[in-house]
Amino acid sequence: MKRFSFSLQLLLGLVAGVALGFVARIWDVAWLAETLTQVGAIFVQLLKLAVPPLVFTAVLVSVANLRNVSGAARLASKTLLWFLLTALVSVAFAIGLGLIINPGQGVTLDTGAAKAPESSGSWLDFVTGVVPTNVVTAFTEVNVLQIVFLGVVLGAAALAVGEKAEPFLSLSRSVLELVQKALWWVIRLAPLGTAGLIGKAVSTYGWDLLAPLAKFSVGVYVGCFIVLLAVYPTLLAVWGKVNPIQFFRNAWPAIELAFVSRSSVGTLPLTQRVTIERNGVDGGYASFAVPFGATTKMDGCASVYPALAAIFVAQVFGVPLGVGDYLLIAFVSVVGSAATAGLTGAIVMLTLTLSTLGLPLEGVGLLLAIDPILDMIRTATNVTGQMVVPVLVARSEGRLDEAVFNAPPQPLDTAAGRAPRAPEPATA
Template identity: 55%
Template structure:
């Protein structure tokens, strides 16, 4: 009797047909950008209701834009806490954790040094025209100043949540309380809890399981918020057009143009060169990180989009979560090539030239030193103004020069933030590749973290 052979039934193939172009993040954000410009110019055309009172369209754009940034920021704390605790508790899965941390800091410094060299070069090349037509009327001392000891004073948490409240106002006008948090303190607390869970062992298993479950829930909520990105983009761009327009570019146009050229050189030359030297596709990298680049540009908040940066780094670039959950939050406080390297270098040259101060080789070396070390020294408070005041005080330049650039701050901040978040995703990718823990299949595949429905 002949034996009957039964062939296994093939598993049904998954429908991999491309999604319609209008469901993709890039297209939706471009539409939001165009809509924001249209709404912004429409709000300008309507004009204010009265002196100091915006019209209804301006109010809507302002409220929607602020609400979207707040939604992104509110997930920073739960994402960092749950991701770091669960990752540290599973450190046995990651070899050479200390070596990873050291390499991360080294590559933070390398990319910051390259970026500050670009900023200095851009300032020297454009120096004949950099301050043309700039008036000293806007010169003003900054409200705060960067300090070299900020890292030490901001490292120790004042409470278990790393939260603080800033109260402003007086008895006549009323008091306003503004809550804030230090990501560096939250990172420190989370690492401590994760290490404690690792040491406790089996008894801490429910705690670790809860952290992992909470992380999955936070990631799902994050996706819902990111899905609103086109609306947030339209509101934020519209508000920028209304509040700042382009009139301030009249006297500072050369500075703004020079800064954007320098940012593009880092973005299109320095970063691609580093990727190529490590055998990684430049096109695929930017395709993978586009969601966070576009959001960083419109929100102007590295911290606000930090949850997106972490998701992109892990799910699109193939960096292990155990490492990404440490490197990305650290980068959000200490890795800002736009705000802490390119901008302070160019701005220092601009201010020195305006006040007639001749810079020499020692000054340029100090600018580079502040860019590489200063962002780490001021971790937790790092920002463009903090780094600029730290640079100016180190060089002995007038701090009143900060006021000269405030008119174009929102315009240049969009480009700076886009570069910041790109670098914050780049370094973990490079370190993971060097250590042999980068998942190349994930890196080279279709990005899994996007605004397409899943």
């Protein structure tokens, strides 16, 4: 397999998964469908296994490393501002698309059979859920939002303490290095995981499930493609003054892995590696921006999808939406991105949007069945945005190595021969 690039391996896995999925579905090969399901489930479970220690140490170390980056406050402010602006632009396009295609108009579904989720997102849940009641349960329950909170607090505390915190930071860096190395081994299994995940989706759903929700499903993909192929390239070309085509060539392995894994956090090591080693973003800044983006920057899950889903649910249930409601959708999307937490699915963000608008939460039940199919393009959009913003900020701050960015993409199988990591402390 070393004769094939990692991107080609992923593509081969994708093609093989589709083919095997159709074989299992058309000829009703139960053992093949079960095998694909188990392969995909094991791959996702391996990704999730690393989430708590990866998120905690990555956020903690990235915050602490800001003391070694000149203009850290300005970099952090610009990054967060771009996060907000790109989310706002994404949700605006999504709302506009929803008003054009009317995804729920003429759709006849058994709304009486739809069930509201057992736990729904609300602003109170979101705010109170940020602070953990127990440090241990935040990790055992994989509450990424709470883990991010703990990482930020301890990272800020390490900044305040100074040199006395260095032993703790050294331990955290070592743990981060170990986790990312182990996770990189898991990522190398992605071609197999791709075949399993795609094959399971095809064998389970085929095209039958998409028929009554075709307009909505196509709308989500079109909305994400607008962000991916129009919004991001425009920002890169106009504000970043860089070649968008070269950016996508560099970033493609991370985008592809995000599409099949459906996990921004699981893709984090590859996202960071691509951002530094292919897109030429300064390592010190990338060690802050990429981990934060992986947990809070969700243009697909928190902007495009909730906007279209809210319009769909309102039209199916016959609830009219006004200008104020659309503005509220935009506000929720921009402010509530962290609620998606970088894991597969966007149910929390969707319930947060619906509950804020006063729409029936049973609408979530109507969309759960096709969520895995939609989550692939949503996550690919998320991860692309998580790489676009660091490039934009690094370019404006003179922290982008244009020679690296414009060079032919280096094969990730051999590049540096290691998983990415946050840089050691150094004076600015």
